[in-house]
Structures are given as structure tokens and as C-alpha cells.
Amino acid sequence: MNYKTIERIKVITGLSAMAVIVMAWLYPVFFLLVNANKTASQYAKGDKTEIIWGTSIIDNAITAWNKGIGDGVLNSLLYGFAGSALAVFFAFVAAYGIVRLKIKNGLIWFLIIYSGTVFPFQMYLLPLFEAYVAVGIYNTKIGLILVYVGLCIPFATFVLRGFFLTVPWEIQEAAKIEGATNFQILHKIMLPMAKAPLLLVFLIQFTWIWNDLLFGMVLSRSVGVRPITTVLAGMKDLYASLDGPTILTATLMASIPTLLIFLLLQKHFIRGLTLGSMNAGKG
Template structure:
């Protein structure tokens, strides 16, 4: 029996090592090739370590074709504003349907959560037409409004689970001391939900940052478009064929915010999972 366990453990280690290699392989490819020039990349081997770095040349190549800096800050703005706005509204809604005396709490929650029942692609045409009629199309406010609205149902679901697991004795004691419902929410429940809020911010920011479909549909100008649609435009202008290292560099730059936010919020992530799954 012990020999069988050891063999199973070795087999599992081999399988996990193979999977880890397959996961890391594309990243290694990017690190080795993003600093090469287009000519060196096309004439050399994929795994040749570059002797000369052409990062400046690649950045110039990118800037000649897309406004990566503007779109970078657009996505950063949308990710932060959309995530924060959706979490604030969802926290208020979750607190209302769990701790306040409201008739039909569960049905109000179902109404909010029904936004996740249908595929997001179903919203494209009606929202596009509404945006064109109301003047929200191709505006930063329209992009933030959409990203916040589409994130609210999931955030409400997570925070509702968290608030339901907390004891009502805290709010009852605060009410005896004369605290209002909003004060109880703001001073007691909101600080307690720091871990699930951190996890939600990471998820929603990553979703908004990596979005391609809605960014292409609801924006067209340089000053409004997020970064992912611009990266797809870089590939469409011959970037993926004419200068692969420049495309790799652009993708590497685009991955920086999500990696940074994950590294900052990582300590809250596992705790947030545990607390919201109870």
C-alpha cells in the first residue's frame, strides 16, 4: 500500500510538473523575445537570448500604430472606477436584503442577480442602441456605467453570502446605542467585509481590464477605447506578422496592472474565498 502511494505521488508530481511547464512556457517565450528587433526575431531562433535590446524601437513601433499610453490609462480608469462603483452599490444592496426590514428580500435579490442569468453578449445590441440614442456611446462615462452595472449582480451575490453569515447581534447592539442603519453599515459591516471586497475588486478589475468585446462595441475614439481593443488593432495592422516582439512587449505592458493588483491583494484573496463560501 505504501509503495502504491509513493508511485501515485511520483506520478502526480510528474503530471503537475508538465502542467506547470505548459503554463509557464508562453511567459518564457515572451520574456526571451519581447526585447528583440523584428529582424532578429524573424531571422533567428525563438530561444536565442538577444545580444542587443530593441525595446525603444519596439515602443516606437507600437506608438506609431496605436495610442497604447492613452488606452492604458483608460482601462486603468475604467477598472478602478467601475469596480469601486459596483462594489459600493452591491454592498448597499446586499446589506439591504440581509439586515434591513424589507418585504420580499429574497425576490429583490433575485431581481438583482437575474442580470447574470443571460449571456452578456445578449446585452450588446440593446445597450448599443440605447447608448447611441442617449449620447453615452463612445464616452468614458458610458463605459464606466456599463462596467459597473454588469458587475453589480455578482458582487451582490458574494457580499450577500458574507452578510448572511454574520451575526445580527452586532447591529442590534448598535441600534440600542442609537446608531442608524447607514452608520451600522458604514462603521461595522463594511470594515468587516474587507477580505471579500478585496477579492471582488481583483475579480472585477481583471474582468474590466481584459475585456475586448464591450470595449470594441461601445467605443471607437482614441480617448475612450480601452487597451485590449487597441492591442487587437495592433495585430490587425500587421503587428503580429511584421514585428512580433513589439506585440509581445505591448502584451507584457498590458499585464502589469493585473499582476500588481494581485500581488497587493493576494493576502486577502484566500480569506475572502473562505468567508464568502460559508
């Protein structure tokens, strides 16, 4: 055997070993898919590893949707879109003011905003609950959008500040000489250039909001307001009548949006998340 053949055998052995390990790693996902596609009695009596070909998952999805997952999905879509979009907007404008308009003591203003990523969320919960009840926005959609906007601004500002630092100054100066106002420069020149970072931050924050459990638990109570994670976490207790496959189907439904976002963006996303996980508070 020559050197090349030995190398090839090594690579194939390595790939096969890794394939087996990764399959084992994703076995819980296989368990989820297989058992979401069962009826209650098939699940209760049967083998958990057995594949049953059928369409039970559709019935399970309809049941789950009607038992609260539907509301949860719609609420979380609203919170994800509105919360993330507004946060990115405010962060974009603020980062522009800090970097491009050279606000006095810019670093201090930036650090004030960025301080929102440093403390664990346990520090926020009690006063937010107290204030939300006092102001009358506890258990309202507006209240949840507001909290997600506030929580997402710091990280978005951090990323967009990085973007503005890379834009050449000549562009801005030329536009100034042409008589453009600062807002026109932001809107007509910076916005088109910033599309990629804006979209990335938007999707990272959307994912974070979609996956958040804690603020949904603390600031909302009724099914019409609760986000998907909170509905899912309460499923076992709230609806004792719900069977395993239905809850597993609900789990799958709650995971699809963020899974799709990840598969679309992959590595860009991971790099963003590595940094974002500091304040993503997934722990």
C-alpha cells in the same frame, strides 16, 4: 533499499516529471518574453526560440506605449478602478438593504439583481449600442464606466449578500439601542468588518473589466476611449507598420496588472473566480 528511500525516489521522480510538464505548459510565456526582447529584424529572420540578451524590450515598450497602448492602459485603469469600486459600493449598500434591513420580498429583489449574471453578453450588445448612441454616451469614458458598473453589480451583490448573512444580529441590535441610524451601522460597523470580502470582490471585478474585450469593442471607437484589450486586438490591423516584437511587448504590458493581482491573492482569488467565471463571461 528501504521503504523510505523508495518513497523518496518516487516523489523526486514525480516532482521532476511535473516540473518538465509545467515548463512545457508555460512555453508560450517563454516565447513571449524572449521575442518581446528582440528587434524587428532579429525576430523576422531569426530563430523564435533563441534568447537574445539586450534591451530591445524597452524600445519596444516605448513604441507600443506611444502607438495606443499608453491610452489603453490609462483608460482600462480608469474603467477598472471606477467601474469596480462603484459596483462594489452599490452592491454593498443593496446587499445591506436586502439582508440587514430585511426589505420586503428580499429574495425577489436579490434575484432581480442576480439575473444580470445569467444571460450571455450577446443579449446586451445591440440595445446598449442603440441606447448609447441615442443618449450621446457612445464612445465616452462615462459610458464605459456605466456599463461596467452595471455588469459588475450582480456578482458583487451575490458575494456581499453572503457576507451580510454571516454577521451576528446582536451587533446590529446593540447599535440600534445606542441610537445609531441604519446608515451609521453600515458605515461604522459593517464597513470595517467587510474589508476583506470588499477587497476581494473589487479585485475580481477589476480583473474582469481589465480583461473585457466585447463591451469595449461595441461601445467605443476612438483611441482616447478604447480599453487596453480592444487596442491590443486592433493592433495588427490598425498599425500594419508595427512589428512582431512590439506587439508582443504590448501583449505583455496588457497582461501585467491582472497577473500581479493574481500572484498577490492566489488561492483566495481562484475560489472567487471559479464562481465568478459564471458571469465573468470570459468564454
